[in-house]
Amino acid sequence: MSGVHVIVPFGVDDPTRPSGGNAYDRHVCSGLAASGWSVREHVVPGTWPRPDAASFAALADVMRHIPDGAVVLLDGLIACMTPEVLVPQAARLRLVVLVHMPFGDRMEDDVPDDAERREREVLSAAAAVVATSAWTRGRLLELYPLPADHVHVAQPGVSAADLVPGTADGGALICVAAVIPRKGQDVLLEALAGLTDLPWHCTFVGTLDREPRFVARLRLRAEQGGFADRLTFAGPRTGADLERSYAAADLLVLASRGESYGMVVTEALARGVPAVVSDIGGLPEALGCAADGTRPGLLVSPGDVPALASALRDWLRDAALRERLRDAARTRRTALAGWPDTTSVVAGVLAGAVA
Numbered sequence: 408m409s410g411v412h413v414i415v416p417f418g419v420d421d422p423t424r425p426s427g428g429n430a431y432d433r434h435v436c437s438g439l440a441a442s443g444w445s446v447r448e449h450v451v452p453g454t455w456p457r458p459d460a461a462s463f464a465a466l467a468d469v470m471r472h473i474p475d476g477a478v479v480l481l482d483g484l485i486a487c488m489t490p491e492v493l494v495p496q497a498a499r500l501r502l503v504v505l506v507h508m509p510f511g512d513r514m515e516d517d518v519p520d521d522a523e524r525r526e527r528e529v530l531s532a533a534a535a536v537v538a539t540s541a542w543t544r545g546r547l548l549e550l551y552p553l554p555a556d557h558v559h560v561a562q563p564g565v566s567a568a569d570l571v572p573g574t575a576d577g578g579a580l581i582c583v584a585a586v587i588p589r590k591g592q593d594v595l596l597e598a599l600a601g602l603t604d605l606p607w608h609c610t611f612v613g614t615l616d617r618e619p620r621f622v623a624r625l626r627l628r629a630e631q632g633g634f635a636d637r638l639t640f641a642g643p644r645t646g647a648d649l650e651r652s653y654a655a656a657d658l659l660v661l662a663s664r665g666e667s668y669g670m671v672v673t674e675a676l677a678r679g680v681p682a683v684v685s686d687i688g689g690l691p692e693a694l695g696c697a698a699d700g701t702r703p704g705l706l707v708s709p710g711d712v713p714a715l716a717s718a719l720r721d722w723l724r725d726a727a728l729r730e731r732l733r734d735a736a737r738t739r740r741t742a743l744a745g746w747p748d749t750t751s752v753v754a755g756v757l758a759g760a761v762a
Contacts, residue, residue: 410445411757412473414466414481417452422645424614426585427670428507431539431563431749432482435505438750444757455484456510456518467492475499478760480537480753483507483526488519490528497532501760504533505753506543508667511550512688527551534760537561537753540668540689559756562692563670564746568650570737571678573657577722577729578607581656581680583649583671584663585614586622586640591662591685591709596625598662598716600632605723609660610639612652653678657729658722661685664709669693676703676739681732683718685709695739703736 413436419429440446449469453462466489473479476499483506486493493502510522519525530536530551536558538544544560547553573579580599584590592611599609615622622640629635644652659675659682668689672682676694682704684690694704705722707714721728 409443409758409761410447410477411439412447412449412477412479413439414449414451414469414479414485416455416482416484417450419450423643424585425643425645427563427668428482428484430670431507432505434564434746435480435561435750435753438746439754439757442747442750442754444754451485453485456488456522458485458488463489463492470496470500473500477501478503478757480505480757483510486533487526487529488522490525490532493529494532497534502533503535503537503756503760504530505537505539506530506547507539508665509543509546509550512546512665523550533557535559535756537756539563540692542689542692543667559752561749561752561756562744563668563673564749565670565673565677565743566746568674568677569654570740571654571656571680573680573729573733576606577657577726578605579655579657580607580609580660580719581612581652581658581675582609582660582662583612583652583674584661585617586611586625587618588621589664591664592625593621593628594662594664594710594712594715595660596628596638597712598719599637600628600634601712601716602720602723603632603634603637605720607719607723608637608639610641610652610656612641612644612649614643615640653680656680658683659704660715660719661690662707662709662715663687663690666690672704673743676736677743679733679737679740681705681729681736683707683715683722695742697735697738698742699735699738701731701735701738703739704732 478501661684666688672693686706687709705718
């Protein structure tokens with residue numbers, strides 16, 4: 408049996424703030440334990456990814472008590488902003504950093520101005536890096552002088568789910584993402600504003616308290632446009648509530664301005680639900696193709712309201728297109744990797760770090 412210490416941020420299990428990164432961490436920890444690893448999890452409080460003095464102190468205290476020679480898997484949300492703590496530890500510990508999104512590509516103001524330098528120092532000191540998509544791996548190698556054989560890809564898995572039949576008119580739209588500017592709900596809203604002549608309803612599933620002024624602007628825009636009654640801001644949903652949301656959906660729409668992978672895309676595909684997503688970052692990778700090369704959805708340029716409106720209009724008006732994309736989604740569904748596949752890759756990287 409091999410052992411690993413796993414460093415995750417406080418709130419990893421908070422149902423009011425679900426995220427792909429938290430879900431990934433939880434699945435990997437559970438999967439490693441189930442496959443025979445001795446997993447010691449350390450939940451570190453702090454203002455991640457913009458640590459304050461107390462955040463640094465909390466991480467330093469955890470690291471100080473990990474024995475020499477141990478393998479440590481660290482969530483990049485913590486690791487990549489703390490070279491002061493981690494780089495000195497790299498001489499006695501085998502550090503493996505899990506990068507969900509390169510900080511050099513982050514668009515919000517929630518990271519330090521020197522985030523790129525900090526991330527470079529940490530990743531350069533690590534024994535290995537795990538990226539959650541091929542796109543993320545490629546971007547890290549573009550940003551930083553890392554040995555290519557030190558950076559590995561462990562795509563997020565997906566859990567088995569029941570097939571969703573969909574409705575005849577395809578008008579049940581869903582966007583699953585924290586309601587923040589980077590996720591592009593304002594772009595989606597503007598696209599929908601031009602489609603009020605067609606039958607649709609859009610449900611926004613995701614945290615509403617991270618950018619309350621952004622949420623307020625969305626609500627005001629919908630009210631002024633006369634289509635507020637066709638939107639539901641459901642807040643965060645997990646477990647059975649999230650399952651019911653997907654079960655009621657015809658189409659996932661994700662107009663993100665940046666995305667390292669997009670776990671919600673494969674969650675939708677696992678149910679046979681097609682997706683319209685931004686052609687950016689790892690989203691095309693998550694969407695993938697059916698066996699015959701057909702995409703189970705449509706790609707649009709990020710931030711392009713007319714292009715998104717056109718794609719949604721095509722979906723809503725063209726029954727043949729809906730059927731073709733649904734068929735492709737059902738085919739793609741059968742080829743999606745599961746979480747045991749993800750865990751197997753991560754376990755291999757950790758074993759390499761031990762060696």
